[in-house]
Amino acid sequence: MALSRSNWRSTAEAICLPFGALFVALVIFGIFCAICGKNPFAIYEAIYKSAFGNWRSFQGTLLRAAPLMLTALCTALPARLGLMIIGNEGALVMGGIGATIFGLLLSYGSVLPSPDQVQNLLGLPPLVVQLGMALGGILFGGVWIAIVGALRHYRAVNETISSLLMNYIAIALLNHLVEGSMKDPSSLNKPSSFPIPDIYKIGNIFSTRIHYGLIYGIIACVIAYFLIQHTTFGFAARTAGGNIKAARIAGLPVGKLTIIICFLAGSCAGLAGMVEVAAVQGQANASIIAGYGYAGILVAFVARYNPLAAALVAILLGGIIASGGALQRVFNMPDATVLVFQGIVFIVVLYSESLYGRLKIFKEPELKGTPPSAVTAATV
């Protein structure tokens, strides 16, 4: 975001429009609830209380925000290059698979350990195993989305469709592995891989319920922000995203940029998968498909592909997801309520996109400096 260089009006616009959109979405959602015969104000209150009301519920919100920050980067980074990638769910699943394979290899010496191996761990220090798991998640998720980028560059395959198809392929692969070659024979009701030993799992921060995945998410968002905004690499990526022909004429290696950015994007989502395995589930199974991938797309859109804003929006959306349980219990609403709300937010935010530079309050009295189109191009 080139906000510091532009004037306060466009700053106000960039802040007011997304928040205004969220507000309008809340109103529409309230009307939807009212049509369903619920009191919208009671629902707002329940969402607020169960998401941000006290420290305990805020911890639940932060727990859900951690994977969202990482999956949001999977859409936000390629978007700066002009690519619309929505393979977040697939990259998360692949990252989970990768982290499990690396974790099991480093702790037992085998993906399918014998009872003897389960008793006698290899005895590596926890930090090594955790780094290995993170590396596994990053590699698997990164390569998964890098494939999408390569297909885009070399074969002009539409990256949106291919990345979505690869979500389904990744999920099929996960199901195949946990029911076949990686299955723990003792997991009967819910086919899973062998569990990661407790000593190697990612712990919680101090005495909270929040695991260190949140720190990973925040660090990844900050690094991504500096990479895109304050390095020549990021500048090259943004240039190619703004005008690919100009970037080619300027001699930028567009193909290399595409594949590297896609790898980084996928590795973030893969890291989210690693966090789900190493901190939450403790093993790979169908539970790691929890919808964080699709919600991450929404986070990236609302944050207008800005990694720092994505961290904040992830906390907001994490709260809404966290309140889904309360809506189910107290108001007897289906779990899809959160999905409806996400859809409404998405639609309103997209509409607000068309308002940039069109609202009178945010217009300069006399045009000087950047024209409105350049302002939006710089902030997108």
Place this chain on the structure above:
Amino acid sequence: MATEALGAWGVVLGIFAGTLRGSAPFLFVSLGECLTEKSGKINLGLEGTLLTGAMSAYAVSYLLQDKVGAAVSPWIGVLVAGIAGMGLGFIHAWLSQQPKVNDIAVGIAMIIFGSGIAFFLGKPFIQPKAPPLPTIDLGNWSSIPAVQSALKISPLFLLGVAIAPLMFWFFKSTRWGLFIRAVGDSPDAALAMGMSVSKVRMLCIVAGSFLAGIGGACLSLYYPGLWSESISSGQGLMAVALVIFARWNPIQCLWASLFFGGAQAVGPALQSVGIEQGRYLFNAAPYVLTLLIMIITCSPKKTLSGAPGALGTISG
């Protein structure tokens, strides 16, 4: 040897039957998407439309079975599915024609919104059994039950087969077909001819969503003939890739739909004869196939032949 040969024939018959059953939703969604893309807009949200259509058809068929009878209520369900699809199509058409709004992003939003609405309203209908659509039995000449059940064809499938050449003729030989192609190929030229680009696109997207909604009704009222949250699992999306594969030609959409329906039937057909190994991988066959087809047919050097000129450009 003899039983093995029969087993192999069982797989072939299973794939054949699955093709006839499973291609109907692909056919409707791809025809809807073809109509939409001919006008120069992409509707990725047909996945959500498909789910909403499936849910509303099933719900209406179930709720009305006591009032109008189990013979009529599924047909009303089909109609309501189409109308529900039109509702979502209207939102897509309006939003995707705002300035600076990317229609792919709108599609993603509509997938989330459409599936959210479908799961929200469809929650009470997961358990009960709604009356399905009647089938036309073409297999009575055979004494083998498997052949008989394979040839139970849905009238909706036949309707879709009829719409494909009709749409081809519509694009090629009618005044309105020309309007749509003009809007899709060059909106500026269409505007100069005095057409309203936004109205033509609105009509095309809404009509395409109507077809996609009916595609959803095929899923919930014919095959597999139930409502669940995983009923579509990406078929609406595959249809978008299918239209590219079919080069925006409605008749080729028909062949492509049969092909995809067949690919989808491979996994269940193998399972039915007891081959369980790698069933998840076989079930992923349609996705892999779609991806492979896109890799083969797309090219970075030239635009695809038959692609509408203004496809995917942002309006305003």
